[in-house]
Amino acid sequence: MGHPAAVWDHRASLELSKDWNGIEQVMLRNPQGASARVSLYGGQVISWRNDRGEELLFTSSKAIFKSPKAMRGGISVCFPQFGSCGSPEQQGFVKNRIWTIEDNPPPLHPNDSIGKSFIDLLLKPSEEDLKFWPHGFEFRLRVSLASDGNLILISRIRNINGKPFSFSLAYHTYLLVSDIRSLIITFLLIIHSIILQSEVRIEGLETLDYLDNLSGRERFTEQGDAITFESEVDRVYLSSPRCVAVLDHERKRTYLIRKEGLPDVVVWNPWEKKSKAMTDFGDEEYKQMICVNGAAIEKNITLKPGEEWTGRIELAAIPSTFCSDYLDPHLNFF
Ligand SMILES: O=P(O)(O)OC[C@H]1O[C@@H](O)[C@H](O)[C@@H](O)[C@@H]1O
Numbered sequence: 001m002g003h004p005a006a007v008w009d010h011r012a013s014l015e016l017s018k019d020w021n022g023i024e025q026v027m028l029r030n031p032q033g034a035s036a037r038v039s040l041y042g043g044q045v046i047s048w049r050n051d052r053g054e055e056l057l058f059t060s061s062k063a064i065f066k067s068p069k070a071m072r073g074g075i076s077v078c079f080p081q082f083g084s085c086g087s088p089e090q091q092g093f094v095k096n097r098i099w100t101i102e103d104n105p106p107p108l109h110p111n112d113s114i115g116k117s118f119i120d121l122l123l124k125p126s127e128e129d130l131k132f133w134p135h136g137f138e139f140r141l142r143v144s145l146a147s148d149g150n151l152i153l154i155s156r157i158r159n160i161n162g163k164p165f166s167f168s169l170a171y172h173t174y175l176l177v178s179d180i181r182s183l184i185i186t187f188l189l190i191i192h193s194i195i196l197q198s199e200v201r202i203e204g205l206e207t208l209d210y211l212d213n214l215s216g217r218e219r220f221t222e223q224g225d226a227i228t229f230e231s232e233v234d235r236v237y238l239s240s241p242r243c244v245a246v247l248d249h250e251r252k253r254t255y256l257i258r259k260e261g262l263p264d265v266v267v268w269n270p271w272e273k274k275s276k277a278m279t280d281f282g283d284e285e286y287k288q289m290i291c292v293n294g295a296a297i298e299k300n301i302t303l304k305p306g307e308e309w310t311g312r313i314e315l316a317a318i319p320s321t322f323c324s325d326y327l328d329p330h331l332n333f334f
Helices: 127-132 270-277
Strands: 014-019 022-027 035-039 042-048 075-078 116-123 136-148 149-159 165-176 182-185 193-198 200-203 207-214 216-223 233-237 244-249 252-258 266-268 289-303 308-318
Touching: 014 127, 022 116, 022 136, 042 149, 075 149, 149 289, 165 266, 165 308, 200 289, 216 266, 233 289, 244 289, 252 289, 289 308
Parallel strands: none
Antiparallel strands: 014 022, 022 035, 035 042, 042 075, 075 165, 116 136, 136 149, 149 308, 165 289, 182 193, 200 244, 207 216, 207 233, 233 266, 244 252, 252 308, 266 289
């Protein structure tokens, strides 16, 4: 690729380096010291740190940084499908391809650039890709780090085909948490009482319908409480609000996931048995991660020739477990 680091200086410190079998990576930094590392292999965000240098994304200690598969962790974009849907590449092929850096992409709104450190990536399908998914497209991905340390991913997909095509998309996001398991604290009083206290929980998905991947995508309704974890979970929550929160009491941290163009949210934790079956995942690592993916899955997105679709997520990590204000659906984020 050969982009000298100096080219990127005006974008609030952007460095290009090679690592892991010669795969290029870009490091974004903001003046406060927050950083994000993006691999050109898969356009994957492989690290996101706050201004205290704390890692916010989970990466498995057994992750394999080698083609032909995106590594287990960070954030990757699943496109053109989520799940296998008969394709040889589970969760779509774009996360398993080398993306290029685009110096002058079609412009975005000035708010997407001002005060942000960012990198623009581009992927076009190869001849080989077109054999499996015969639709010409351009996929532009901007990864930005804002001055407050928030991480923003903007996907733009353009149909450069002569025919319409449909796709689904998800930002497969592995958040690092203290311990996913609910704790049962028993107080033996004269009349005993049991308090179920959850260290990690998700707010914003209460009362929503979801498709349960563990029961053949059967549809259920969430029963009204924040989501806590006691076993394997693999669900697609439908028509979700623009912001959901992941609260981690022990770490005193709340992740906020704000999204646009992405009505669904996938929640996944493999728990014990499935963890042991995954070669690139530690047996006990399910305790330290939760995937909460902004997505468009239930209803495919269709693009006519020449049309473009935009979908984005913004991740914030705030040092608190109080976040009700941020869940206000009327707040403007981007
Ligand atoms: O092993 P992969 O392709 O990274 O997928 C891991 C999991 O990702 C989750 O997001 C899906 O809901 C699960 O069904 C899937 O098993």
